[in-house]
Amino acid sequence: MSPRTSKQYKEIREEKITLIMETALKHFANEGYYSTTINHIARHAGISKGLMYNYFESKESLLKAIMHKSIAEVLNYFDIDRDGYLSEDEFEFFIRKINLILKEKRSFWRLLFQLLMQNDVRAQFLKSFAGNDSGEEPETLPGPDLPVSQIMNIISDYFIRRKDRMGPGYDPDIELKMFLITMKGYALTSIYQDDEDENSEKALNRIIEIYK
Amino acid sequence: MSPRTSKQYKEIREEKITLIMETALKHFANEGYYSTTINHIARHAGISKGLMYNYFESKESLLKAIMHKSIAEVLNYFDIDRDGYLSEDEFEFFIRKINLILKEKRSFWRLLFQLLMQNDVRAQFLKSFAGNDSGEEPETLPGPDLPVSQIMNIISDYFIRRKDRMGPGYDPDIELKMFLITMKGYALTSIYQDDEDENSEKALNRIIEIYK
Amino acid sequence: MSPRTSKQYKEIREEKITLIMETALKHFANEGYYSTTINHIARHAGISKGLMYNYFESKESLLKAIMHKSIAEVLNYFDIDRDGYLSEDEFEFFIRKINLILKEKRSFWRLLFQLLMQNDVRAQFLKSFAGNDSGEEPETLPGPDLPVSQIMNIISDYFIRRKDRMGPGYDPDIELKMFLITMKGYALTSIYQDDEDENSEKALNRIIEIYK
Amino acid sequence: MSPRTSKQYKEIREEKITLIMETALKHFANEGYYSTTINHIARHAGISKGLMYNYFESKESLLKAIMHKSIAEVLNYFDIDRDGYLSEDEFEFFIRKINLILKEKRSFWRLLFQLLMQNDVRAQFLKSFAGNDSGEEPETLPGPDLPVSQIMNIISDYFIRRKDRMGPGYDPDIELKMFLITMKGYALTSIYQDDEDENSEKALNRIIEIYK
DNA sequence: GATGAATGAGTATTCATTCAT
DNA sequence: CATGAATGAATACTCATTCAT
Numbered sequence: 001m002s003p004r005t006s007k008q009y010k011e012i013r014e015e016k017i018t019l020i021m022e023t024a025l026k027h028f029a030n031e032g033y034y035s036t037t038i039n040h041i042a043r044h045a046g047i048s049k050g051l052m053y054n055y056f057e058s059k060e061s062l063l064k065a066i067m068h069k070s071i072a073e074v075l076n077y078f079d080i081d082r083d084g085y086l087s088e089d090e091f092e093f094f095i096r097k098i099n100l101i102l103k104e105k106r107s108f109w110r111l112l113f114q115l116l117m118q119n120d121v122r123a124q125f126l127k128s129f130a131g132n133d134s135g136e137e138p139e140t141l142p143g144p145d146l147p148v149s150q151i152m153n154i155i156s157d158y159f160i161r162r163k164d165r166m167g168p169g170y171d172p173d174i175e176l177k178m179f180l181i182t183m184k185g186y187a188l189t190s191i192y193q194d195d196e197d198e199n200s201e202k203a204l205n206r207i208i209e210i211y212k
Numbered sequence: 213m214s215p216r217t218s219k220q221y222k223e224i225r226e227e228k229i230t231l232i233m234e235t236a237l238k239h240f241a242n243e244g245y246y247s248t249t250i251n252h253i254a255r256h257a258g259i260s261k262g263l264m265y266n267y268f269e270s271k272e273s274l275l276k277a278i279m280h281k282s283i284a285e286v287l288n289y290f291d292i293d294r295d296g297y298l299s300e301d302e303f304e305f306f307i308r309k310i311n312l313i314l315k316e317k318r319s320f321w322r323l324l325f326q327l328l329m330q331n332d333v334r335a336q337f338l339k340s341f342a343g344n345d346s347g348e349e350p351e352t353l354p355g356p357d358l359p360v361s362q363i364m365n366i367i368s369d370y371f372i373r374r375k376d377r378m379g380p381g382y383d384p385d386i387e388l389k390m391f392l393i394t395m396k397g398y399a400l401t402s403i404y405q406d407d408e409d410e411n412s413e414k415a416l417n418r419i420i421e422i423y424k
Numbered sequence: 425m426s427p428r429t430s431k432q433y434k435e436i437r438e439e440k441i442t443l444i445m446e447t448a449l450k451h452f453a454n455e456g457y458y459s460t461t462i463n464h465i466a467r468h469a470g471i472s473k474g475l476m477y478n479y480f481e482s483k484e485s486l487l488k489a490i491m492h493k494s495i496a497e498v499l500n501y502f503d504i505d506r507d508g509y510l511s512e513d514e515f516e517f518f519i520r521k522i523n524l525i526l527k528e529k530r531s532f533w534r535l536l537f538q539l540l541m542q543n544d545v546r547a548q549f550l551k552s553f554a555g556n557d558s559g560e561e562p563e564t565l566p567g568p569d570l571p572v573s574q575i576m577n578i579i580s581d582y583f584i585r586r587k588d589r590m591g592p593g594y595d596p597d598i599e600l601k602m603f604l605i606t607m608k609g610y611a612l613t614s615i616y617q618d619d620e621d622e623n624s625e626k627a628l629n630r631i632i633e634i635y636k
Numbered sequence: 637m638s639p640r641t642s643k644q645y646k647e648i649r650e651e652k653i654t655l656i657m658e659t660a661l662k663h664f665a666n667e668g669y670y671s672t673t674i675n676h677i678a679r680h681a682g683i684s685k686g687l688m689y690n691y692f693e694s695k696e697s698l699l700k701a702i703m704h705k706s707i708a709e710v711l712n713y714f715d716i717d718r719d720g721y722l723s724e725d726e727f728e729f730f731i732r733k734i735n736l737i738l739k740e741k742r743s744f745w746r747l748l749f750q751l752l753m754q755n756d757v758r759a760q761f762l763k764s765f766a767g768n769d770s771g772e773e774p775e776t777l778p779g780p781d782l783p784v785s786q787i788m789n790i791i792s793d794y795f796i797r798r799k800d801r802m803g804p805g806y807d808p809d810i811e812l813k814m815f816l817i818t819m820k821g822y823a824l825t826s827i828y829q830d831d832e833d834e835n836s837e838k839a840l841n842r843i844i845e846i847y848k
Numbered sequence: 849g850a851t852g853a854a855t856g857a858g859t860a861t862t863c864a865t866t867c868a869t
Numbered sequence: 870c871a872t873g874a875a876t877g878a879a880t881a882c883t884c885a886t887t888c889a890t
Contacts, residue, residue, distance in 0.1 A: 009870080012870075013870085016870090030331045031330060032246070032330045034244070034246035035246065035330065037862085037863060037864080038863075038864060039863075042873095047871080047872090048871060048872045048873060049865085049872080049873065050867080050871065050873065051872075053864095054871080058865080059863095059865090110329065113329060114326070114329045114330075116404070117244070117325060117326045117329070117404075118243060118244045118247065118326075119242045119243060120243065122404070171414070173411060174411065174414050174415060174418055177411050177412075177415045178394075178415055178418055180401070181397035181415060182390075182393060182394050182397055183397065184396075184397035184400050184401060185392075185394050185395065185396035185397025185398070185400070186393050188396050188400060189393050189396060192328075192329075192334070199385060199389050200389075202383070202385075202386050203386060203389045203390055203393060206390055207390075214849090214850075214851090214890070215849090215850050215852075216853090216889085220890085221851080221852065224853065225852095225853080228853080228854095249879085249880065250880075250881060251880080251881090259854075259855090260854060260855045261855085261881090261882085262854070262855055262856065262883080262884085263853075263854055263855075264882095265881090265882065265883075266853070266854075269882095270881080270882075271881065271882090433849080436849075437849085440849090454754075455754065455755060455756070456670070456753070456754045458668070458671065459670065461883085461884060461885080462884075462885060463884075463885095466852095471850080471851090472851045473851080473852065473885090473886085474851055474887085474888085475849075475850055475851075477885095477886070477887080478849070482885075482886080483884095483886090534753065537753060538750070538753045540828070541668070541746065541749060541753070542666075542668045542671065542750075546828070595838070597835060597838075598835065598838050598839060598842055601835050601836075601838075601839045602818075602842055602843075604821075605821035605822050605825050605839060606814075606821055607821065608820075608824050608825060609816075609817035609818055609819065609820035609821025609822070610817050610821070612821070612824060613816070613817050613820060616753075616758070623809060623810065623813050624813075626807070626809075626810050626813075627813045627814055627817060630810055630814055631814075638870090638871075639869065639870090639871050640869055640872070640873080640874090642872090644869085645873065648874065649873095649874080652875095673858085673859065673860085674859075674860060675858095675859080683875075684876045684877065685861085686861090686862080686863085686875070686876055686877065687874075687875055687876075689860090689861065689862075689863095690873090690874070690875075693861095694860075695859095695860065695861090
């Protein structure tokens, strides 16, 4: 009956925080942020409503925490701190990585897409990301300074460099735009597809074939 | 002195119904269905809360009415009752038409995308459309018998026929899938783009170039 | 195309008033006063909502008008202005008359019973009828000075006089009370009985047999 | 510091549920179901509106819960599981018991009578009780299998057996009907009588005298 | 007289949030 | 740290009543 050490407490805390966030993310993503009640989350997480408020100030701050964390994980995944140069093989690798992360963090992506569809939320996101000349790919919430624009720059560079390999009439801006459109469509298709599809795999290969 | 004729009443009614539906659509699309209150809609439409309920049974039935009408308009636009054959030029025309309708009915598309992101709603939509082998492009609500699958078939045929013009290694299934992915990405980009972009026009031309 | 005479107008007015009151009474009685909406009444009477307000100030005043009229009719039926003496045959006649009027004005009675079950309404009724020693049989609404207590007195007298015919141990107060209880029960049974029942007839005869 | 035990929680819950139901019953009975607002109930119960909805899904379900419980209590009171035989003394006991329960559960009876006066509600009640040849004494809501018809049968038997003690010309059907009418009238009089009346007591004795 | 569109006060209901234990 | 009873502001919805035509 000795009291728990503060280390144990910390573990419990973190465990619960993770549990709450994961449960919430799943339900936010599937049933929608507004339709998901705190009660619902608490029940499915097997905890009490009150406990949630021990860890998160409000429903909205829970949402923000989830987005923060997810975005950080996604960006981490891309290991951005590199030289900023994308070789052809790295480009293919990059796309395949996106594919993986789409499947792995499907709930997050669903939630993100969902949130971006509301004007006020989208506006807030866009403010968090300067350097995005076309408003393409706004990615986050009141996040910290997130290097989305860095990624965008690297990709942009890739398409500019690619000009050398492609024939005349190649317009990097258009190709970049087409690539972004395609990836957006691919993402949307992927995260709302319930069963794995072999055609998806083939489509991904085709995308690589076209834009590599 | 004497009461209005029933024709006059009908006109008033239809005018108000249109006003309400358009106001609601705009706000549902921009602020989200759940975030938009009936009060908000009424205020912006310049009418009272009560009047809305003279014409629509509930907030949800208002939503359904909007979706019904919009879907009907969109499908009408495509003039489905043709021979079911899509020539190359018709294909281009078709894509350009989609582009126009995306811009013209932006609010509807925003709302549709938004709704489709919620599992239960999406499920309902998908049930309304049989013959859609991949679950692609589910389009409606408890709509009437809607020819979305017909359109899908016509497009599918187009890509199969295209095999003759393309070299070996051409896979109609994959090309169709790629086309759908691209159109989805294009649509998503288009309806959430605030200002018109010349690159969009060029991207559309590129899409036609690639899939024609 | 000559304008209607004021006499014709009056006829129209009275016709409509009757129509509205009868329709309202029917629905108040069957679905309850609160559950019956003005719309409902208007629709079933085949008139507009507005017209109702030409003739009645409010829903409540419509109710009061109905009760007034019905009560007047019922009292009329009893032809009170007699000598105040009830012979044995007149007593039987009186009971049979009640039976008839219960069946003829079933809707009114249903409504009356219903209203009397609400404290505030009942209180208002009781105030309208002084001279009612036991609070029994309160009968009306803000009616004019209605001779319910007169009737009560006549009946009371009847039971007192009856003492002579009955053996010792006969208590007029108790017999009166029993009679009132029985009639109340008979009324309740009668007005909520959908199909005519031969036993009802026999029960009525039994009541007469007992209390004559 | 530590949360309440689940036993404590249960107690609190049950206490509040009882409080809400009793408050609601009182007001439903006196002011009528429709005229009684949730706000009104909450205020008089000294709780918030919201709490009511923690325990009851809706106003209607609160009503149903009240009826269920009351009916169960009333039936319990009659201790139905006996031999199905009613002796003369038991019959007297039975009537006196009814008298007691009328006074003890006055609010319930008022509410019941009130509800039975609305066609749709009455219809629902009647469906809950098969085997009731005359539609007399319909007693409940979507109740469980309630032995009202059992009671009716026992009473019916009593009146049939009584034939032996009574002279010729005795008709059990009519006597039963008369008894039911009388009891209905007695009940109605009793539950809407504000002050206790010695004549009531005498009337009850008279009823026993007549039908024993 | 007659109509029904329009209003808004009132009602039931939901749900994030607080807090005593 | 943990619980769930309790709150009340916000929201959808109803319906008697008004009024321009």
